[in-house]
Amino acid sequence: MAELRDLARAGKAWPFEEARKLLKRTGEKTPEKGYVLFETGYGPSGLPHIGTFAEVARTTMVRRAFEAMSDIPTRLICFSDDMDGLRKVPDNIPNQEMVRPHLGKPLTEIPDPFGTHESFGHHNNARLRGFLDHFGFEYDFVSATDCYREGRFDAALLQVLRHYDEVMDVMLPTLGEERQRTYSPFLPISPKTRHVLQVPILERNVEAGTIVFEDEDGTRMELPVTGGNCKLQWKPDWSMRWYALGVDYEMSGKDLIDSAKLGSRITRILGGTPPDGFHYELFLDDKGEKISKSKGNGLSVDEWLTYAPADSLSLYMFQKPRAAKKLYFDVIPKTVDEYLSFLERYHREEDPAKRIENPVWHIHSGNPPQAETGLSFSILLNLASAANTEDRDTLWGFISRYVPAATPETAPILDGLVDYAVRYYRDFVKPAKRYRAPSAMERAALEDLLGELDMLSADAEAEDIQTRVYEVGKRHEFESLRAWFKALYETLLGQEQGPRMGSFIALYGLDNFKMLLRRALAGEDLSREVV
Incomplete structure (x- = not known):
């Protein structure tokens, strides 16, 4: 310790x-x-x-x-x-x-x-x-x-009443002229209608702990500020809460910076110490606009958890909280893979000082789960894409051949990822798939690749496969190796981006991938599931 x-x-x-x-x-x-x-x-x-x-x-x-x-x-x-x-x-x-x-x-x-x-x-x-x-x-x-009605806030509310003028001096400059005429930090609750009233306070009796106001029917009423008869406007309420409960730490969004400053001033007026904390940036949608519940843009928690585990969402919250970040569906696969990568790195790391800097230490309160197979979320998505399948058992069939020791029972994280990958593939990858026929130059390269892979054994290592893929790309007249891989993704997977080919082919199966190549060269419809 x-x-x-x-x-x-x-x-x-x-x-x-x-x-x-x-x-x-x-x-x-x-x-x-x-x-x-x-x-x-x-x-x-x-x-x-x-x-x-x-x-x-x-x-x-x-x-x-x-x-x-x-x-x-x-x-x-x-x-x-x-x-x-x-x-x-x-x-x-x-x-x-x-x-x-x-x-x-x-x-x-x-x-x-x-x-x-x-x-x-x-x-x-x-x-x-x-x-x-x-x-x-x-x-x-x-x-x-409960706090208002059971008296937990009574002492603090009486303190607000004692310092009423000072609190008003803080609040009034932040309000428009019309609002200034009716504003009060106290919101009495009408004994007749039970409405929370925003009305001027006509009189204050600090010794008695009461305020006088005009009720909705014009009746002049006097109520104690304690016992749940009143509540405070939200900014003074925030300050009063810090004071009454002795809050030491509270963070808030960047949009509340000015409110927090006001709150800190009021807390000091009451005789308390404002909490420490920081202001985090807000989330943006894919167009860079602030996420709003009323607009319905961005992602909900339920939507994220439909396609990825909660730990990946925690990672997203851990990373750069003071920077504005886009929160939309496309960030999910990358974030899941970053989480898996951090988890593997944590267990490989022997230096305790570096371990506690790893995000998974913070996500899991110092006790991260064990890493499992090394298979990424992206490669599972590409596996579903190549096989054109939404069936988890089909994906597990490929996985079991690649990692024989892995089962849904021994690799629960991976098992969950399979379900998430199926849903993400079904809803986002599959609808966007657009296959194209290879050009003459690309066709020659694909035929060359098929010949190279024919020379490998069925259990060839991923690195050996990757080397062959690289060599074929270098032999043909692509502008860059990136253009070669892009051609593979577009002609074989129907997408512009894809996996590291060596690892993917090893997982998908060398024979299965060669069949995919032959089908592409024959001009077959690759969107049809063939397993």
Whole structure:
């Protein structure tokens, strides 16, 4: 453990950099509350999305990095702002007419349109917990409704009331002229309609801990700011939460930089210390535009997990969190193969200092699974493409000949990849396949290649096959070897890019590949499955 601690404290990976901030923040001493607190936030008016996964995954990586360099206990809370008033009926829920009369009420006071929980807020909170549990995250769930109603925020709310004018001095310059006239950090909840009200505060009684406002029917009302009678606007609420809970670390998106600065100022006004953290970049679609739930561009978590394992998604979140990245279907195969490559490299690496810099150390909290066969996701896609098959058993037939010891039971990672490859091939590769006939020069090269391969034994090594492929390409008048390989991919696989041919031919089977060559030379339809 001492060696790991020293290595972690000197680590260069970004989670170690973030963890060292916390080490400095604590002075290497346990905070009075007994732990270092990490927080992620969630707005439960919708369903968990890829941003939710990204934030919890990245925060967990920082948490584990901190635990590697310190014995100070840690805790991660996922906070649900479920006391927010629902502003509009979501398009993707059933029984919308059931919800519409309750607009403006806290989410936890709106009937559940799904009919499974005591409120819409409780339903979405359950979806959030199920989402996080599916990925094995270790966290504590915290509900805003519970904190407000059970008094956990009472002391902090009274502190906001005491410093009301100072909080307003921070907030008002950020608002338009009209909004300034009605703004208050406190949102009273109408005792009559249960609506969360955005109304001016007419009077404040700091000693009594109350505010006076005009209710929706014009009645002048006085309510305590405590006990769940009020909630705060989201920016002061964020600050109050940091203060009340003693949050030590929270990251947020680049779009919230200014909000986080405001929040930090308010936290200091209340007498607290803002958390450490950093601002990650946002995801872009294939056109370079910001991903938006309302636009429906980009990828969802469910879509990624249809075609690739969760560990590959974690790798995508680990890599360059401060850089804007495109998140669309084409990045999946590359990311899966990068994950497999990092996993193999981790187990080959003997230097512990280099091991902890490997992304899989952070993805798997220091305990990555064993690497398996060395077969990449891309080569499985190309295998499905060459065989024109969507049948997992057919792919396993090729794999078993190439790696006799591999079975679905002994190679569970590979077995999962076979299913993912079949789905990705079916939905993305197969529809885009466009075969073309070889030119006269390419035909001569293909015939030459067939002759070279005929001289090899059926169990020839991948490197020997690759050498023959290279030699044939050099003998013919291609502009470059790249043009030769492109011709192979387009005439034999129906695609512009493809695998390392030696490894692919060895996996597909030398005899099978020679049959593919003969069919191409005979002008047959290669899109037809022949196994």
